[in-house]
Amino acid sequence: MRPGRVKNSDMHRPTRLALALAAAAVLSWPAAARAVVPAGQTVDGIHCEQMEGSVLHIHQHLAIFDHGKPVGVPDDVGRPLIGQCFYWLHTHTPDGIIHVESPNFRTFTLGNFFDIWGQPLSKTDVAGAKPKRGEHVAVWVDGRAYSGDPRKIELTEHLDVTLDVGPPYAKPAPFTQWNGN
Numbered sequence: 001m002r003p004g005r006v007k008n009s010d011m012h013r014p015t016r017l018a019l020a021l022a023a024a025a026v027l028s029w030p031a032a033a034r035a036v037v038p039a040g041q042t043v044d045g046i047h048c049e050q051m052e053g054s055v056l057h058i059h060q061h062l063a064i065f066d067h068g069k070p071v072g073v074p075d076d077v078g079r080p081l082i083g084q085c086f087y088w089l090h091t092h093t094p095d096g097i098i099h100v101e102s103p104n105f106r107t108f109t110l111g112n113f114f115d116i117w118g119q120p121l122s123k124t125d126v127a128g129a130k131p132k133r134g135e136h137v138a139v140w141v142d143g144r145a146y147s148g149d150p151r152k153i154e155l156t157e158h159l160d161v162t163l164d165v166g167p168p169y170a171k172p173a174p175f176t177q178w179n180g181n
Contacts, residue, residue, distance in 0.1 A: 037118030040083020044112045048078075048085035053103035059181040060098045060159040062113070066129035067166040073098075077117045087116045089155075097181055100155055110161060111151030121151050129165040138164040140172050 040048045064071035078090025088102040089112055100108055114121035123137050124130060131137055139146040140162040141153060153161060162172040 039080045048087045052086045052101035056102040058100045058157040061175040062096045063162045089113045108155045110153040126163045131166045135166040138169040
């Protein structure tokens with residue numbers, strides 16, 4: 001080999017090392033932290049299509065609080081860049097309004113929305129927010145306390161859901177800013 005030249009195998013060592021370290025880091029994270037955001041594949045029987053469905057078109061509002069601090073529901077949930085499509089459940093803006101725009105009538109749940117968002121939803125984990133020891137997740141549906149599984153909440157027209165992870169557990173004010181939705 002001539003002076004000043006680098007062996008091909010030496011040139012790729014930093015790349016291989018970086019990939020190995022990245023893989024080790026990802027595998028060491030808890031499962032919830034590495035939740036996968038869908039990129040167009042069918043989720044819970046819900047397809048990602050080029051156009052929004054028009055047979056069932058309803059809206060809900062979701063508010064999440066982590067110990068009193070708002071946790072944003074981002075815009076474009078259910079609108080993956082890679083897939084360039086719309087899931088039947090999605091958001092357009094970061095105001096917590098969920099759009100159900102389906103080509104057929106069926107029941108959709110809050111769990112379906114979280115699955116499309118790629119975030120966990122349980123009584124102990126809401127989009128990565130977790131109650132501390134001795135605390136709980138308070139679930140409010142249309143201003144009433146809900147004690148069931150939050151994943152099973154059926155998404156109906158103008159449903160208003162608030163998830164309080166840890167105190168304060170104040171009854172939420174009704175959401176009224178539907179703005180034509």
